[in-house]
Each structure stands twice: as structure tokens, then as C-alpha cells.
Amino acid sequence: MKILTTAEAADLLKIKSDTLYSLVEKEGLPGAKVGNQWRFIEEDIVNWLSSKRDRRSENADSVSKSEFEWVYRSLVEATFDAVLVSENNIIADCNDAAPLFYGYPKQELIGKSLHDVMVPEFHEELNETLRLRRTGIIQRIHRRSDGIVIPVEVSIKSFDRDGDIVRLGAIRRLTHLDPALLSPKVREVLAGYDVQSITPGKLSIS
Incomplete structure (x- = not known):
């Protein structure tokens, strides 16, 4: 010392x-x-x-x-895409565009299963994506609260947080895309639905 x-x-x-x-x-x-x-x-x-x-x-x-x-x-709020954050298949958070996109009030959208916003034909693929924790860009068909279906491109990033799967998904509409650029399964499934073009920014959801 x-x-x-x-x-x-x-x-x-x-x-x-x-x-x-x-x-x-x-x-x-x-x-x-x-x-x-x-x-x-x-x-x-x-x-x-x-x-x-x-x-x-x-x-x-x-x-x-x-x-x-x-x-x-x-950045999440600035994008025109819907952004969903889910934990173990349950929507835990979203940006302001997501309620407009899906036609649900935000407090109702949060807590729903990802299956609730997707047509049944893609549920099995969703389960596989969750199980394997896949990331990347995929095409799917999502469903609004009013039943309208929308072909979408989903950019996914998955994380493991204390054993729970946390997924960040940015969803972009493909309703104006040349049908030839859609995946074969999306084209096949769309053939059985009445597809409409949705402009999220012009919807008003209370």
C-alpha cells in the first residue's frame, strides 16, 4: 500500500x-x-x-x-410494408401499417396466431418454417379480417430467445405483380380465391 x-x-x-x-x-x-x-x-x-x-x-x-x-x-414505422413480430407463432407486436393491411385494430391483431392471417393452404409450410427457423424471402397468401386474400412476399428473420422462437416479418403486397413471377403454389391457390387489390394507406380501421 x-x-x-x-x-x-x-x-x-x-x-x-x-x-x-x-x-x-x-x-x-x-x-x-x-x-x-x-x-x-x-x-x-x-x-x-x-x-x-x-x-x-x-x-x-x-x-x-x-x-x-x-x-x-x-424504420419499422416508416416502411409501407406491414411488419409483424411473433413469438412461438403468436403476434407480439406490429407496426402501424399492419392493422391497416390486415383490417384488424392493433390491439386485436396482437395476440393472434400467424395462422389467423394466412390461408389454410399455407399452414403446413408455416409450421415447417417455424420448426426449422427458416429465414429469407418467401411468397405466401395472407387473409384480411374481411376475408379478402392477398398474395404477399414475406421477408423473415428468426431469432432464438431463451428457447422461444422470435420472428420478424416484413410483408409486401404482390397484387400488382405479373402473375408469371408468382410461385407455382401461390398461382395455384389464388385460382380458388377472389383476389382484390388493397392499398393499406387508404383504409380506415377504428
Whole structure:
């Protein structure tokens, strides 16, 4: 254990003596007054400095996470696609475009199964996608609350969170796409439905 004078402690921190006293008073720099003189323990100063650095790092991480979440939410809300976040096949969150797209109020859409917004012909493929945790871009046919079916392209990213499957899906309408560019199964299934073009931004869902 090395005991330092005020001058030695200030030199260790590369600061002036007046600044050192200010740190003792305002920042909790450890030291003790012996008679009329201040004395410091070198190890205490090093530990104090390390703790200050760690707290700043934690604060920086917190700000970065907050900024990331804000940017993520801004991007999700800015897209014209419907975005669904699901956990174990249950819709846990969505952007503002999703209720307009599917025709449900947001509070009703959240909590539904992914099967509820997809035609039955694709349920088995959905189960397989969930089981294998597939990611990528796929074509499906989704169904609105009013029964209208919509051919869609779904961009999927799957995550494992404590054993639960979390999926982020961005859904884009394919109603204006050349039918030749649709997958064979989508074309086959569509043949049995009355397909209508939906413009989410023009719908009004209470």
C-alpha cells in the first residue's frame, strides 16, 4: 500500500491540486485528512478511476441501446410494408401499417396466431418454417379480417430467445405483380380465391 501526498496524488492523475480537492468534495475521490494534510492511497485512486470509467461505459451502452431502439422503431414505422413480430407463432407486436393491411385494430391483431392471417393452404409450410427457423424471402397468401386474400412476399428473420422462437416479418403486397413471377403454389391457390387489390394507406380501421 502506497500513501501519497496531495502533490503526488495530483501528479498520478495528471491534474492540479485544486482539481484534486474538487474531486474529493464533489466526485467522492477517496482520501483522508491527517492533521492539516491530505493523504491518499494509490490503490484507492486507481480503483476510483476504474469505477468512473466503468460507469461511463455503462451509460454509453445504455444510450446506444436506446438510440438503436429508436432508430429501429422509426424504420419499422416508416416502411409501407406491414411488419409483424411473433413469438412461438403468436403476434407480439406490429407496426402501424399492419392493422391497416390486415383490417384488424392493433390491439386485436396482437395476440393472434400467424395462422389467423394466412390461408389454410399455407399452414403446413408455416409450421415447417417455424420448426426449422427458416429465414429469407418467401411468397405466401395472407387473409384480411374481411376475408379478402392477398398474395404477399414475406421477408423473415428468426431469432432464438431463451428457447422461444422470435420472428420478424416484413410483408409486401404482390397484387400488382405479373402473375408469371408468382410461385407455382401461390398461382395455384389464388385460382380458388377472389383476389382484390388493397392499398393499406387508404383504409380506415377504428
